Amino acid sequence: MRKTALFFLILLAASVFAKAATRSDIVVLEATDQIQYRAQEAAQNYLLYYLYPHKESYREKSKENIRLLGGEIKAVSTNTKKKKTKGILSYFATQEAEALTMLRKKPSPESADTLLETSEIFAEGARSIARQHDYPFSDEEKMLSLTREMRVRLEEMVKYYTATKINPKDSSYAAKFKKAESRFVHGWQILQRYQYRDSKEKEEKRALQRAWGMMQHYLEKEKLFVPAALTLVTESMGQRLERLGAYHSRNQ
Numbered sequence: 001m002r003k004t005a006l007f008f009l010i011l012l013a014a015s016v017f018a019k020a021a022t023r024s025d026i027v028v029l030e031a032t033d034q035i036q037y038r039a040q041e042a043a044q045n046y047l048l049y050y051l052y053p054h055k056e057s058y059r060e061k062s063k064e065n066i067r068l069l070g071g072e073i074k075a076v077s078t079n080t081k082k083k084k085t086k087g088i089l090s091y092f093a094t095q096e097a098e099a100l101t102m103l104r105k106k107p108s109p110e111s112a113d114t115l116l117e118t119s120e121i122f123a124e125g126a127r128s129i130a131r132q133h134d135y136p137f138s139d140e141e142k143m144l145s146l147t148r149e150m151r152v153r154l155e156e157m158v159k160y161y162t163a164t165k166i167n168p169k170d171s172s173y174a175a176k177f178k179k180a181e182s183r184f185v186h187g188w189q190i191l192q193r194y195q196y197r198d199s200k201e202k203e204e205k206r207a208l209q210r211a212w213g214m215m216q217h218y219l220e221k222e223k224l225f226v227p228a229a230l231t232l233v234t235e236s237m238g239q240r241l242e243r244l245g246a247y248h249s250r251n252q
Contacts, residue, residue, distance in 0.1 A: 038069035039122035040155030147245035153184035
């Protein structure tokens, strides 16, 4: 009887631990998505500041994104015990401090390249952390994850599009733009196949399609370089993806 009770307690403890671990993993995965998103947006805003140095609002937005990114780093740190993750977070803290220091200086081609590299470091590191905390997703969790990734790809796409115009000699930016665009399109195709039941989400999806068509028009016209307008379209699309993500979160 005592052995049976002990076995039951062990199973109960293991179940509680597993649930706690899953909750921690969810927090970490959400935070890593946000780290990627904030890093891309920070870099894009800094590129706009480089193009329009009289508009301090772009630099302030970039600073705010780095600060918000710092909050996500703390969220990961609180919810992980993995040594590899801790190592990446330590490096993130250094990169965060260096980025904020650089943002206090006058923009230059060198600083623009540096912040682009920093955004890549954050994105790659966040993806590495996410792989360590991955778990089997339900169908709705897959769709939620998809909407978050598409937001990241949007920002990444516009970031590299802008970088190709600032530094056309660097062919790597064009290649990275194409890769981000391809990944976004792949996500869009999956989203297109999902059948939303409510009219609200159906309209969000239609509006997203219209905005994507507008964005493609900007991207395909070589002589039409309007990064500020593209950023506004990206922001609108990101908000719609966030609302669709909220739908999938509620329906898990």
